[in-house]
Amino acid sequence: MGTETKVFETDVRVRYQETDQMGVVYHANYLVWFEVGRTSLIRELGYTYSDLEKKGIILPVVEVHANYRAPAHYEDELTIRSYVQEMTGSKLVFGYEVYRESDEKMLTTGHSKHIWCSKEMKRINLEKLYPEIYQVLTKAL
DSSP, rough: OTOOOOOEEEEEEEOOGGGGSSBBTTTTHHHHHHHHHHHHHHHTTTTHHHHHHHEEEEEOEEEEEEEOOSBBBOOOOEEEEEEEEEOOSSSSEEEEEEETTTTTEEEEEEEEEEOOOEETTTTHHHHHHOOHHHHHTTTTT
């Protein structure tokens, strides 16, 4: 992550149902937390997913990657750091880092790639069709 990248933080506490019998977080929950982080990022910029959907815009995930470095456990307090890694008129890539608050240990890193689409799942160019939204999102870079 570059030194000028704007980072948005969201806190979560690991719930019992997110863990296995050993109290370790099941790997797929990190993808859920990535979503929590990116929706919070968009909200902090002044939009919600429902705002975008009302305009006929959707942002499906086309790729996701997670690198697991250390496990999270039941009742750990975590911070999800989310940021815009790359943006063009037709795609948006978010980066993520998940930290345990008690020792500030980085647990997971990852990214998700999304494409801007119409409700009919036709790829669109956000910069051309909705320049005001595109400009707001560039503030996250």
